[in-house]
Amino acid sequence: MVSESTRLSAQDWTRAALKAIADGGLAAVAVEPLARTLGVTKGSFYAHYRNRDELIAAALAEWERSHGDEGLAEFAAITDPEQRLRELLTTVVHAVAPLTPSVHLSLLGDRNDPRVKDVVRRVNRARLDMLTRTYRELGLPPDRARSRARVAYAAILGLVHLAQTDPDAPHSAVLADEAVAVFLPSR
Structure with a gap:
């Protein structure tokens, strides 16, 4: 589990979203399950993104950039x-x-x-x-x-x-x- 003092970056959330997409499509991108997977509270998510749609947009942009x-x-x-x-x-x-x-x-x-x-x-x-x-x-x-x-x-x-x-x-x-x-x- 990531300690609360360890800050996740927006890129950490984007990578987690891409893994979720690979495992189950866009429906698998959900804040609470991703937070559990990353070992943090969902408050960490909101430090980087306003909502799930922003995370999906960032994940798709990263996939397009890298592929x-x-x-x-x-x-x-x-x-x-x-x-x-x-x-x-x-x-x-x-x-x-x-x-x-x-x-x-x-x-x-x-x-x-x-x-x-x-x-x-x-x-x-x-x-x-x-x-x-x-x-x-x-x-x-x-x-x-x-x-x-x-x-x-x-x-x-x-x-x-x-x-x-x-x-x-x-x-x-x-x-x-x-x-x-x-x-x-x-x-």
């Missing part, structure tokens, strides 16, 4: 498109752990909420744009690059989904090698 354009900046900086794709696929597949909840997949359950719809759309767009640009740089024509990007992205989301439900998923190193073999165009 959209800003989160992809490290990969965007890789100038060799083959290396960029290899690094991106390897990193994503290694991050997929069996039975681990996903914020992205949980948000799909709340996809009709305008806040969620907009954030997921922007994150999807950032990821698809990077993949499309990478495939263009690898020599695919624009239409094929867009199509290949969509299929690769769908496969990545599918791996995340399978990992949430399959405790016997293959080791991530094997999956990373397969993803690279499937989605890196042959020259």
Whole structure:
């Protein structure tokens, strides 16, 4: 339990909200249960946020920041498109752990909420744009690059989904090698 003299930051609450979203969608973001999880009173929450909606907005903004354009900046900086794709696929597949909840997949359950719809759309767009640009740089024509990007992205989301439900998923190193073999165009 966090002592009352220990102050939680707004970021601590945002991280807790993101974990709750991954575990149960927006409905799982509730002040009292989060306070219990964090080992503090709900007064700590009100030192940072006026209400639950502000916390949800902060959590969605953090998820977008870390998983959209800003989160992809490290990969965007890789100038060799083959290396960029290899690094991106390897990193994503290694991050997929069996039975681990996903914020992205949980948000799909709340996809009709305008806040969620907009954030997921922007994150999807950032990821698809990077993949499309990478495939263009690898020599695919624009239409094929867009199509290949969509299929690769769908496969990545599918791996995340399978990992949430399959405790016997293959080791991530094997999956990373397969993803690279499937989605890196042959020259």
